[in-house]
Amino acid sequence: MSRGERPTSRRDFLREGLRSLVRTGFGGIFEQLERVSELMESREPKPMPLQPVLSCETRSLHALISTGQLPLESLPPLLHELDIRGVSLSDRHLSSLQPRVLEPLRETLTRSGLVITGLMVSTPIDIHDEVNLSRRLDECIERLHVAAWLGAPLIRLHLGGSGNEREDDTVNLERAALFLQRLLPEARKRQVRITLENREGVARRAENLLTLVRSLDPRWVGICLDFGNWQPERLYDSCRMLAPYAMHVHAKSRAFDHRGEESHLEFGRLISYLRLADYRGALSIEYMGEDDPVEGIRKTRDLIRRYWRTY
Numbered sequence: 001m002s003r004g005e006r007p008t009s010r011r012d013f014l015r016e017g018l019r020s021l022v023r024t025g026f027g028g029i030f031e032q033l034e035r036v037s038e039l040m041e042s043r044e045p046k047p048m049p050l051q052p053v054l055s056c057e058t059r060s061l062h063a064l065i066s067t068g069q070l071p072l073e074s075l076p077p078l079l080h081e082l083d084i085r086g087v088s089l090s091d092r093h094l095s096s097l098q099p100r101v102l103e104p105l106r107e108t109l110t111r112s113g114l115v116i117t118g119l120m121v122s123t124p125i126d127i128h129d130e131v132n133l134s135r136r137l138d139e140c141i142e143r144l145h146v147a148a149w150l151g152a153p154l155i156r157l158h159l160g161g162s163g164n165e166r167e168d169d170t171v172n173l174e175r176a177a178l179f180l181q182r183l184l185p186e187a188r189k190r191q192v193r194i195t196l197e198n199r200e201g202v203a204r205r206a207e208n209l210l211t212l213v214r215s216l217d218p219r220w221v222g223i224c225l226d227f228g229n230w231q232p233e234r235l236y237d238s239c240r241m242l243a244p245y246a247m248h249v250h251a252k253s254r255a256f257d258h259r260g261e262e263s264h265l266e267f268g269r270l271i272s273y274l275r276l277a278d279y280r281g282a283l284s285i286e287y288m289g290e291d292d293p294v295e296g297i298r299k300t301r302d303l304i305r306r307y308w309r310t311y
Helices: 010-023 029-043 058-066 072-081 099-112 133-150 169-190 206-215 232-245 267-276 293-307
Strands: 054-057 086-090 115-120 154-157 193-197 221-226 246-253 282-287
Touching: 054 058, 054 115, 054 293, 058 072, 058 086, 058 282, 058 293, 072 086, 072 099, 086 282, 099 133, 115 133, 115 282, 133 154, 133 169, 154 221, 154 246, 169 193, 169 206, 193 206, 193 246, 206 221, 206 232, 221 232, 232 246, 232 267, 246 267, 246 293, 267 293, 282 293
Parallel strands: 054 086, 054 282, 086 115, 115 154, 154 193, 193 221, 221 246, 246 282
Antiparallel strands: none
16 A cells, blocks of 8 residues: 555445445345445434634623623624624523523524534533532533533533542543543434533643543544643643644633733634644633623634634
């Protein structure tokens, strides 16, 4: 095989074998077998498509939402004024997880043309807390259901843990993998992806996240890549490693210099990793600064578009 040729996959090998049998006179049954194989593939559940839009986390507007100054139903006019087409909802900002209660919100967002890019599960999951893991699993399943009902293509989880940070990562990864394996069939059933955010706990190292994603199913389990959760000395290399597996991005910002650049993060460098990885999901603004949140969102929007005009 030359360097430019692709290796034959097992599926292609079997399919070519069937076609050879058909050509040599064994049609009939083998053609039927091939049609059955294709039908089975077509019936395999597929995740909802990701939306390559500029989005905004409701976490950016937490101060306004939590005090009642900005009801979620009032988001569309504000985001349209900011020229932002997507919104990522935190479950802490939903008044209820009951569909009948959420129906007015879904109708308002849909009618306004806003895309719901994700549902963030706000409470960390302590993988060491064996007493409460079953309850947390049920909560995640409930949020998968809500995401599917809202039309959100993914949920975000934070796999934390109060265990010893020096503990062998193998133990932490085994616990996390077992939890996700129990959750994965429910995600497939609802066509909603699971994303893991790079934070403390089991997700404190990029290698841990990559191990989890690769050992499960990268079509259904991926990364929620947050620009601002790790220290700069390891942030950039880690983001470069995780970018090919990113399904959602938190473009986190806190403050800006006189040029409009984020004071502590090289947005251009971080966005370049996404472009090189052919990222096709939402870039969701998560402004966490102390100034006016609307102005902070506006500055983050401008910074993103400075380096990636598509958004």
